[in-house]
């Protein structure tokens with residue numbers, strides 16, 4: 153059974169999609185894991201980063217989720233794109249109105265819809281990474297109900313600290329009411345400028361408040377990230393770049409934690 157990790161934070165632009173891409177790539181290429189990415193964001197950034205134009209897609213995660221509700225899901229293969237290192241269940245903008253439909257009461261058993269879809273994928277992958285939206289609505293809701301773990305991605309600054317606290321509250325509520333087996337994988341700090349006192353103070357505060365949950369590896373800021381994304385490559389593959397090195401060290405730490413869980 154694959155492990156399902158939701159990559160999440162209610163704050164926008166913090167590096168969730170970038171982390172999803174790089175973590176997936178690293179697990180697949182460095183550790184030979186079978187990885188499926190689920191783009192659960194109508195912005196479809198993950199889909200675009202992998203080089204697919206959402207407007208050209210015939211089927212997306214939205215069609216697969218509708219298939220679950222309408223009991224006419226085609227073979228799961230039909231919804232997946234096989235990228236060279238990992239597979240993706242892509243998204244397009246239609247996921248936004250679909251998210252509203254999920255809230256409308258039109259469907260029954262909404263909470264479990266993504267979980268039911270993932271059951272079709274689970275045997276084929278070691279890791280299923282869900283790239284989440286940055287607001288609390290049904291799309292985040294179904295992701296947290298389907299996930300085994302949440303990886304929180306945040307920036308070490310005043311708002312970042314607040315956003316983590318808010319997200320931890322949400323996870324606790326989901327744990328109590330909807331998904332008892334949900335746990336926090338960890339908190340990854342990204343786009344950090346550790347030369348500033350402000351960032352260093354935020355890191356110290358987070359480490360003291362949240363104990364071992366914060367990853368030691370901190371992803372610095374580098375303009376190369378978006379340059380590489382435009383080329384549809386993960387920064388992970390770049391030699392001698394501080395962000396690439398930090399993602400490598402995060403991946404090692406991630407795997408060490410995985411080994412400790414066995």
Ligand SMILES: Nc1ncnc2c1ncn2[C@@H]1O[C@H](COP(=O)(O)OP(=O)(O)OP(=O)(O)O)[C@@H](O)[C@H]1O
Pocket residue numbers: 163164165166167168169170171193195197284285286342343344371372373374375376377378381395
């Ligand atoms: N370490 C980094 N250094 C510099 N830029 C980065 C870094 N990580 C991500 N970025 C850039 O920051 C922007 C936001 O990153 P990303 O899309 O991963 O964030 P997100 O949390 O998924 O955003 P959203 O909430 O909109 O989904 C992108 O332009 C990306 O290229």
Ligand SMILES: [Mg+2]
Pocket residue numbers: 168169170193197283284
């Ligand atoms: Mg994103």
